[in-house]
Amino acid sequence: MLGKVIDLIKNESFLVPNILLKNYRNLNITEAELIILIYLINTDISFNPKKIAKDLNFKLNEIMELINSLIEKEILKIDIVNKKVREEIINLDELYKKLAFIVVNDDIKNVSKNIFDNFEQEFGRTLSPMDFEIISEWQKDYNDELILLALKEAVFNGVNNLRYIDKILVEWHKKGIKTEQDIINERKNFQNKRQNKKLFDYDWLNEQDS
Numbered sequence: 001m002l003g004k005v006i007d008l009i010k011n012e013s014f015l016v017p018n019i020l021l022k023n024y025r026n027l028n029i030t031e032a033e034l035i036i037l038i039y040l041i042n043t044d045i046s047f048n049p050k051k052i053a054k055d056l057n058f059k060l061n062e063i064m065e066l067i068n069s070l071i072e073k074e075i076l077k078i079d080i081v082n083k084k085v086r087e088e089i090i091n092l093d094e095l096y097k098k099l100a101f102i103v104v105n106d107d108i109k110n111v112s113k114n115i116f117d118n119f120e121q122e123f124g125r126t127l128s129p130m131d132f133e134i135i136s137e138w139q140k141d142y143n144d145e146l147i148l149l150a151l152k153e154a155v156f157n158g159v160n161n162l163r164y165i166d167k168i169l170v171e172w173h174k175k176g177i178k179t180e181q182d183i184i185n186e187r188k189n190f191q192n193k194r195q196n197k198k199l200f201d202y203d204w205l206n207e208q209d210s
Contacts, residue, residue, distance in 0.1 A: 015041065015042055016038055017041065017099070019099050019102065019103065020034070020037065020038075020095075020099060021034075023099065023102050024037075026102070027073070027075065027098055028073055029070075029073070029075065030069075032062075032066055033066050033069060033070055033075070035056060036052070036056070036063070036066050036067065036070065037070070037075070037076075037092075037095065039052060039055065039056055040052075040076070040090050040092060041092065043055075045089045045090045045091075046087065046088070046089055046090075047078055047088040047089055047090050049063045049064055049067065074094050075092075075094060075095050075098070076090060076091060076092050076094060076095060077090075077091040077093075077094065078090065078091070079091045114144075115135065115139075115144050115147060115148060116132065116135065118148055118151060119131070119135065119151060122151055122152075122155050122160065123160045124160075131162060134162050134166070135147070135162070138166075138169060141169075141173075142169055142173070143178070145179065145180070146169065146172065146177070146178060146179070147165075147169070149180055149183060150165045150168040150169050150172070151165060153165075153168055154168060
């Protein structure tokens with residue numbers, strides 16, 4: 001069956017979504033159904049089972065069984081449109097929704113995994129369930145970049161507890177700090193204020209008399 005997939009790709013200029021190839025088994029799609037989906041993604045939306053069978057070298061009853069299976073799995077639908085003549089068309093919206101969900105879910109997992117891994121690496125220990133809960137709550141109010149910057153700030157100051165990091169995040173929130181550039185700008189402003197204070201506090205008369 002996999003040979004038919006290869007022949008399909010070799011013989012025609014078909015677009016094969018990479019995410020579909022990687023995840024079709026997770027969607028409970030068989031290799032034969034995968035061939036049908038690749039074909040449908042790249043052809044006219046009109047449902048013509050005889051043409052599909054001919055183009056893919058399947059028997060007509062095989063095509064109908066595969067289509068029915070995909071409908072039962074909520075991968076595709078056959079819509080009926082009434083123009084001048086009643087017509088059946090392929091609807092792949094459900095497939096695209098499932099693939100989009102996989103992409104979004106993977107992104108969330110990767111971001112969450114990265115941020116928790118960073119904390120465990122910097123703290124040198126496994127996070128407790130309470131730690132996970134606190135960090136997850138932060139993610140509702142702050143972006144991950146800011147949380148990791150607060151972690152970096154705490155480690156730089158030799159502190160590795162979440163309470164300290166929470167104070168940093170609260171303080172940054174008060175000052176409107178949301179990005180690394182905001183932190184850099186705040187530090188520059190702080191340094192400038194310190195320099196100005198030193199200038200005004202300097203005893204110029206005693207310096208000249210000495």
